[in-house]
Amino acid sequence: MARLARNARAYLLSLQGVSERMLDAHLQNWQCLRQESIADLYRALLHHAKNRQGMPNTIGDVARLHGIFFDFDPNQVAANYQTHMDILNQIVAQGVSTAGVIDPNNQRSHWVIYAKAALSAARFLRDFPTAQSFHDFVQSFYVNQHSRLALPLLLKEELFGFGFALACDFLKESGYEGFVKPDTHLNEICRAAGITTAESDFGVFKDVVAYCTEHGLVPYEFDKLIWLVGSGNFYLSKRKLPANKETFIATWMQRAG
Template sequence: MHKSYSEKYKKEFENYLIEFLPTINRKPTQANQMAIDVFYLERNYPQRDFMYWFQSDDTFNEAKEVLDMLFKNRKSYKKSLKDHIDYMSWFKQFLNDNERFEYKTSKNFDDNKKKQSLSDSQIKCQHNEIGYYKIIKRYFYEILPDDVDINEYFNPKRKKDMKEIFYQFCLNMQDYNMMPSVIGFMREDRKIQFSKIFLNYDLKAVVITYTEETLFKKFCNEFEVKNKESKNNLWRRYARSIMDSCVFLSRFANAKDFNDYIESFNGNLDIIYDISSHIRGMGFALACNIIKDLGFVNYAKPDTHTKDVIEAMGYLNDDVSVIRAIQNIANENNDTAFNVDRMIWLICSGYFYNENIRVGSHKKDLIQRIHDYR
């Protein structure tokens, strides 16, 4: 099971759709979204191998009709959580009501690929979560410096008021690619400036005071902003994400209301899709990171470190697979996905940031131990 399987095959399917969509009067620009949709369906309904369905001569016309139905009904649903669930429920019911769409195995079906279904039962049969967990934990304590208080790194507490939650969004929304070095939210010389700009993180006051454009102008007045006219200006993108975050968070009366809402998903990834669909600039991994850092320990961030380590264990390394794998490892060891994620990150980065201690990356050694164990 390698990275090439999930990403390469999804890309091949997208390329196939680019040629196929015009035959049913659909724009080829919709290929990417439909590839994601169908890939998502395959993962959540592993008994049906949708993408292989299109490659079988016996079922090609049926698959074509199903894809056409998917397109028609997708227009009826927006990207809110409720509509997403309704959309998936509709598709499942559609298949149940139409027995003639039963999947038939292609003559060229690769049995090895069939094993890569992501149902929890199959994952537990194919992997040794207890053994991998022991390797990670043992290695973590081997590299742990004496002066580090590990209690500060694990089991984060929930935020008690909306100011804390909004602050976390402001922090995380600049935590990808080149954003931290440009925005510099955590720079000592900018902390007071950001607090003033965001009105002491008063969510309602920010919504009343700013628009996306006026917030961007405020940034330009306070900081040295280059390429102001560019649509891709990082400060402009940050302003957009902050205002979207304000609108999203305004749905909740208080921190308890917000926490109860997130908690109601109990580790389900639908909450990630919900948040990322409301806030521009927030991808899947970034949404995972925010939820994790807000104290919801059933979630992990699928970053380059966790992906490489999880792939070494034999899992697929796309975002969804990585989170599910970490959740399974945590559940089998009475720990949290947050703690497993944090141990992997500290080992791979070698950076204990609270004490500003660097011990160097140990990712290669950790991966080697996993390979030796397998």
């Protein structure tokens, strides 16, 4: 195992209450995340579409919107809504509780952004008749690290409001273990370790996936390892521990072992 991954693991196991079993459950969770239906994939996209600052509190639990989105059938959504305004009107008509009044003229409104994302995601998924056809589509980008880069770039263009990192997060958290999310934890720790000097999320993704390939690491598992160092959020065990990436960088990162 590469030094950074080995020392990150040792650091996490040094935290009170963290066991090998608890840590591995988080690292290997990708094996349980693959969506089994197009409705599940659409629901996952709707969940990730609200993954930006402040929006989770505005939108709330996606499950409560099942009536708006025809039990998460993207074909029905695409067929019944011509514009995002139709979605907003239906939210009002069905009396869905919202944080504040929906202002359709405010293009920075969370609900306007979310409705646009929901419609673009439905139109995108129309091209996939089954979940397996989507899985095959994703797998076709696994040829090499360069082709893998192309998929989040494509999703960034197809899905309204999805940047590169958010597209990566959707893929990673949908059971596609070959992807990482270039967030603040991965970016800062990998730069400090000399794995990347890239300033862009695109560049960090490319360098980290290359690093994982070189050292025989599963990208999802390496990503989750670094994320846990930065966040301390062992969510599967419902435990938030005082992990600290600054402490790790200063005292653990270069340890031999």
